Amino acid sequence: RKEVEQDPGPFNVPEGATVAFNCTYSNSASQSFFWYRQDCRKEPKLLMSVYSSGNEDGRFTAQLNRASQYISLLIRDSKLSDSATYLCVVNNFNKFYFGSGTKLNVKP
């Protein structure tokens, strides 16, 4: 079983739409959680950390459900510039496991 699983998409949405991604992880002892963004052929960059209480950064909201072992990312008012692949990342005692990514295409 994979450590981290994501729906690969693609999610094709119009500008201004709200879109949500989910990710599940297998190790209940995982310590910390992140969403990264990766543009084509570039290095991943941190979008946001995910906290148990949930956290928001502008149009982005991340949630963690430890009981069900899933992480979510909500993007409101999508922009063309949000088009990218979103990677769910889980830290298990200094070993970081990446999901395969969810591709988002925002259309005009």
Place this chain on the structure above:
Amino acid sequence: NAGVTQTPKFQVLKTGQSMTLQCAQDMNHEYMSWYRQDPGMGLRLIHYSVGAGITDQGEVPNGYNVSRSTTEDFPLRLLSAAPSQTSVYFCASRRTSGAQETQYFGPGTRLLVL
């Protein structure tokens, strides 16, 4: 402050050749790591280090060696390249002061093994 740097950007090898991918960071981060990314897949951890003199294996360590003689540098060695090692390799670093510390990635090395 250059962040995380990787050299070379591109490399073509023949099967059986050896080479070293270089990674350096100037942020005084204790933790450094190497990943590979294959098409349609997420990053997979090869090796990591929590400080100079300390290294450990990740998910896919076979065929790769690492060492960490300084805080700044974390080279990845391919001893005998195989076509299955064709991939994009990313190096990353982070502080170890807490589990929430984020990783910073280098720009990647694209490796083709013929």
